[in-house]
Amino acid sequence: MLNLISNAIKYSKPGLILISVKQDNENIYVSVKDNGDGIPKHKLNTIFQPFEQCGYDKFRISSTGLGLNVCKELITKHNVIFGLKSKSWGGSEFCFSLPLYRYHKQHSHANNLKLAYQC
Template identity: 40%
Template sequence: LKHPDFEITYEIVGFKTFITDPVLLGSLFDNLAENAYKYSNPGSKKLSISAKLIKGVLVFRFADKGIGIPSSELNNIFKKFFRIQNEYNQMGSVGLGLAFCKELVNFMQGEISVKSKVGVGTEFKIVLPYNS
């Protein structure tokens, strides 16, 4: 990502490498990071990414300080063509990004979930099998 005003921090715990498809994982990470940037207010564009090996699975967390997602919308965000109506989503989105992320994670035999609070931020959690 090439946004000079975007601060990304990383934490990796419990492993150094793992076997996966780098194109799929890169597409997943790029999409989640772009969403974090797009749905954050100017001056607070921050993303914290953690990767931890826990009980034989890799747990990735993407936590931002963005505008958040209303709880009434959380069940729909992984559906194709679903878009939350807000001032950040007026153009440039067709509602496929998170559906694509879900498909990628499913293809990699993992799970993706989200928790969010309006005005506080959003955290995506991805659990993938660990293949050393």
């Protein structure tokens, strides 16, 4: 999440950043949207690959190109979808959802416990 916010700040100067968090009974939905230059159409399929960058020279930002790859890998490890909407010169929106609770049965000799992990 911090990387998505950091990217929005870096690539939309000066600009607007909207962070949205919603929840229902099962999931938390997170969106980070900016009104920067967006991601070029030809980069949309590769932007999540390691070391890939947008290539906007005007920002002169030092970057490894690993941030979005790491974000996507960490989020998809939870079996959720990580999405991107972007228009060249029209901003980007990164969104994902996480399960609100996960229940696992843990068998114990004393009793059966249900453990809840809260995001």
